[in-house]
Amino acid sequence: MASTYGKILKDGLLVENPIFRQVLGICSALAVTNLVVNTLFMGFGVTFATALTAFTVSLLRNYIPVRIRMIVQVVIIACYVMMIDILIKAVAPDIHRFIGPYVGLIITNCIIMGRAEAFASQNKPLPALVDGFANGLGYTAVLVAIAIVREIMGFGTVLGYVLPARDLWWHQWTIMVMPPGAFFMLAILTWIARARLVKEEAK
Amino acid sequence: MTPLSEMGFLSSFLLIFVSAAFTDNILMARFLGMCSCLGVSKKVDTSLGLGVAVMFVTATTAALNYLVYTYLLVPLRLEYLRLIVFIVVIAAFTQLVEMIIERVSEKLYNSLGIFLPLITVNCAILGISLFMLNKPYSFLQAFAFGLGGGFGWFLAIALIGGIREKINEAALPKGLAGPGITLVVIGIMALAFVGFSGMIKI
Numbered sequence: 001m002a003s004t005y006g007k008i009l010k011d012g013l014l015v016e017n018p019i020f021r022q023v024l025g026i027c028s029a030l031a032v033t034n035l036v037v038n039t040l041f042m043g044f045g046v047t048f049a050t051a052l053t054a055f056t057v058s059l060l061r062n063y064i065p066v067r068i069r070m071i072v073q074v075v076i077i078a079c080y081v082m083m084i085d086i087l088i089k090a091v092a093p094d095i096h097r098f099i100g101p102y103v104g105l106i107i108t109n110c111i112i113m114g115r116a117e118a119f120a121s122q123n124k125p126l127p128a129l130v131d132g133f134a135n136g137l138g139y140t141a142v143l144v145a146i147a148i149v150r151e152i153m154g155f156g157t158v159l160g161y162v163l164p165a166r167d168l169w170w171h172q173w174t175i176m177v178m179p180p181g182a183f184f185m186l187a188i189l190t191w192i193a194r195a196r197l198v199k200e201e202a203k
Numbered sequence: 204m205t206p207l208s209e210m211g212f213l214s215s216f217l218l219i220f221v222s223a224a225f226t227d228n229i230l231m232a233r234f235l236g237m238c239s240c241l242g243v244s245k246k247v248d249t250s251l252g253l254g255v256a257v258m259f260v261t262a263t264t265a266a267l268n269y270l271v272y273t274y275l276l277v278p279l280r281l282e283y284l285r286l287i288v289f290i291v292v293i294a295a296f297t298q299l300v301e302m303i304i305e306r307v308s309e310k311l312y313n314s315l316g317i318f319l320p321l322i323t324v325n326c327a328i329l330g331i332s333l334f335m336l337n338k339p340y341s342f343l344q345a346f347a348f349g350l351g352g353g354f355g356w357f358l359a360i361a362l363i364g365g366i367r368e369k370i371n372e373a374a375l376p377k378g379l380a381g382p383g384i385t386l387v388v389i390g391i392m393a394l395a396f397v398g399f400s401g402m403i404k405i
Contacts, residue, residue, distance in 0.1 A: 026234075026237050026238065026241075027234050027235050027236065027237040027238060027326045030234040030237070031233065031234040031235075070294075070323070071291075071294050074290055074291075074294060074323075075287065075290075075291070078286050078287040078290050078291075079287065081286055082283065082284070082286050082287060085283075085286065086283060101330065101333040101334055101337070104285075104286050104329070104333045105235070105326045105329060105330055105333065107286060107290055107329065108290075108325065108326040108328075108329050109326070110238045175394075178397055179231060179232050179234065179393045179396075179397065180390045180391070180393040180394045180397060182234065182390075183386050183387070183389050183390030183393055184386075184387065184390045186386050187383050187384075187386035187387045187390060190382050190383045190386060191376075191378050191379045191383045192378070193378075194377070194378035194379070194381070194382075194383060195376070195377070195378025195379075196378075197378070198377045198378055
């Protein structure tokens with residue numbers, strides 16, 4: 001069994017990474033990645049919600065009528081997102097002020113719905129939990145990667161610490177912390193990921 | 204500038220509409236509705252259809268959610284339930300509209316109705332309702348915000364659809380074709396929309 005869990009974890013993190021492979025959930029991927037701190041909070045929220053939603057949906061999979069399953073799933077997701085919203089507000093009110101609306105938007109993050117629909121509704125609770133967790137982590141990893149580049153190039157800092165080179169020779173690119181920077185960064189990352197994919201498929 | 208509350212009705216309505224559509228474009232500046240935008244914007248026709256449907260739903264659900272929030276949740280001190288309530292309102296409303304359109308007009312259903320289920324999970328709609336709460340809007344101003352936000356999204360997806368139709372004929376590196384090049388296109392358009400920012404401050 002351990003190897004199956006390992007495979008699910010690897011699939012979610014790398015092979016079937018939700019952002020590159022499935023092009024899901026990029027709305028919030030772009031909005032919060034101008035600072036690494038924001039991204040970490042957002043990633044935590046998404047991972048938590050994806051994992052627990054998958055677990056719950058899988059537990060209830062035999063009781064939810066097929067016709068109304070979407071709305072049931074949305075309500076389950078909304079419950080968990082509400083918890084995260086309240087939690088972040090209590091722990092880090094300053095960060096919540098900035099990412100608040102986007103935390104609410106985790107509800108409509110396609111990754112959660114996608115995993116609930118594609119995996120959790122057909123599998124046992126524990127694998128579903130691992131799958132949700134892995135996809136959440138895969139999402140967080142890509143986000144943090146984007147955020148690190150944007151924060152370094154835009155502010156010359158990482159997690160708020162000023163890099164020594166900043167004042168010497170680096171001129172900060174304000175564009176990187178503005179919306180277009182996010183689009184370009186994600187475009188470059190998708191390009192790299194897809195190019196590797198095309199190569200692998202050609203083999 | 205005169206504060207919003209002291210402005211005449213029409214000018215505040217127009218101002219909010221323009222600012223929601225251009226300076227704070229929901230897709231270019233707030234990054235919302237990207238998933239369906241990347242998925243559906245391959246052709247101009249479908250882009251227009253989805254755009255109109257989104258505009259309609261955003262405007263009405265913003266107004267509905269405003270009423271629910273101000274007259275139900277705030278008096279009962281249940282603001283923390285807003286996420287659940289908003290998404291249920293949106294889901295129920297789209298479901299209802301889909302059913303009505305299906306009965307009333309087959310032509311309209313074929314052009315608009317097929318997009319409605321997609322809209323429930325479009326983050327732009329929920330996003331408009333959530334961002335609306337950040338400002339002290341009146342009912343009609345909230346409606347203007349929803350209408351403007353929806354129009355901004357419509358405009359963006361229509362433009363992207365048009366560009367993508369042409370770009371599909373270009374020879375692109377395999378890895379870049381599809382979502383990659385679309386993101387680059389959106390990035391360049393976002394640069395243009397950055398030019399609007401600062402024009403209007405609300």
